[in-house]
Amino acid sequence: MTQESAVLAALGKVLDPELRRPITELGMVEGITTHDDGAITIRVLLTIAGCPLRDTITRDVEAAVGGLPGVTGVSVELAVMTQDQRDALKERLRGPGAKRGIPFNEPGSLTRVLAVASGKGGVGKSSVTVNLATAMAARGLRVGIVDADVYGFSVPGLMGISQSPTRVDEMILPPVAYGVKAISIGMFVAGNQAVAWRGPMLHRALEQFLQDVYFGDLDVLFLDLPPGTGDIAISVAQLLPDAELLIVTTPQSAAADVAERAGSMAVQTGQKVAGVVENMSWLELPSGERMEVFGSGGGAELARRLTTTVGYDVALLGSIPLEPALREGGDKGQPVVLARGTGASEELNRIASALAVRPRGLSEKLLKVTPKGT
Incomplete structure (x- = not known):
């Protein structure tokens, strides 16, 4: 292997921090210059001027190439893609002639969409969403x-995200954390x-997120819904008709009563309920005794009622x-599932494992094949 080919192979392991694909595959490596003294100069094209992760890309390139045998130094020159190069990148990502639309509704999409809902606010729906997503990503899922x-x-x-999304023309690249x-x-x-937006603006914002944000090929997409059965819940049913509802409640009977309305909405929209998660189930005292601050049994009762309402088994997936x-993890932007040894972390990881059991597959997908003529 020549030195240049070895450098190119090393760069093939450097991922774009936002697109999570090799920079060589994305056309970001414009040139490699090898010098007689073992120094290497690499010209890297950024998607936009002022790319917020330019320093990360530079460090990753230096680390990948700097460790190669015979390399005495690495110099990274950053430039910006031309419009033609950006157009080629977008075509490379979305496919030739790709039309603007919601990729998760395409017939060939294998992404499982989980809309996390609740009847009322304050039940920890967002914390559950973030921790389940992080736990699944830690298992290697996209x-x-x-x-x-x-x-x-x-x-x-x-999630501790302070970075703004990067815009490549009309395409938005989402920040990545954990x-x-x-x-x-x-x-x-x-x-x-x-x-302060009214219904039509809310619908348009959600639609733009689903159309213009480039997530790539995902195994699971979570939607953290607002509480109740308002505009956004209706928009999700319209924009993502195959989304499954994951209902979060507390053990309190009043919270379970309200959450039942959010779950029963699936009957009207034709969506499926993936299960129920009970949050804030108990507080463990220093003595080891469990204090049921918000009562008990709300999650199990909600699952039982929804089973009757939707006509199939709705499971209580776990009690956190x-x-x-x-x-504390939420305040620090560090999901608790990454810190083993707590009851909440173990239960959230267990729920994530249960939801991840169903693999991506071609079940119920129509394959475009025709018999070969004789």
């Missing part, structure tokens, strides 16, 4: 999150600015204890 709670967005904070690609309206507003570690 996972994305759409923070569809436009008024009460919280996903960026829970292996999860995430998009939220919170990434487009300044500070803690409130979003009320723990300071879960709250």
Whole structure:
């Protein structure tokens, strides 16, 4: 192997931080120059000027090539793609002649879409979403999150994301944290600015996230819905008719009563209920005794009622204890599932494993094949 081919092979292991694909595959390596003294100069094309992850790309390239035998130094020259090169990149990502639309509705899409819903706010729906997504990504699945709670967005904070999405013309590249690609309206507003939009604007924002954000080929897409059965819940049913509802409740009977309305909406929209998650199930005291702060049995009762309502078995997937570690992880932007040894972490990981059991497959997919003529 020549030195240049060895460098190219090493660069093939460098992933674009946002697209999660090799920079060689994306056409980002414009040139490699080898020098007699063993130094290497690599010219890398960024998608846009002022790319927020230019330093990350530079460090990754230097690390990948700097360790090769005989290399005495690595110099990375950064340039910006021309419009033609960006067009070629978009075609490479979306396929030739790809039309604008929602890729998760395409006949060949194998992405499982889980819309996390609740009847009322304050039940920990967003924390459950972020932790389940992170746990699945840690298992090697390709996972994305759409923070569809436009008024009460919280996903960026829970995942420690402060970076803005990158725009490549009309295509938006979502930031990545803990292996999860995430998009939220919170990434487009300044500070803690409130979003005051009516129904049509909410629908358009969700539609744009699903159409213009490039998630790539995902195994699972989570949607963190606002509580209740309002505009966004209806828009999700229209824009993603195959999405499954994952209902989050607390053990309190009043919360379960309200959550039943969110789950029973599946009957009207034709969606499926993937299961029920009970959050804040109990608080473990220093003595080891469990204090049921919000009562008990709400999750199991909700699953029983939904089973009757939808006409098929709706399982209680798990009961998550009320723990300071879960709250502290959210405040720090560090999902608790990554810190083993707590009851909440273990239960969330168990729920994620149960949801990930169903693999991507071609079941019920129409294959475009025709008999060969004789």
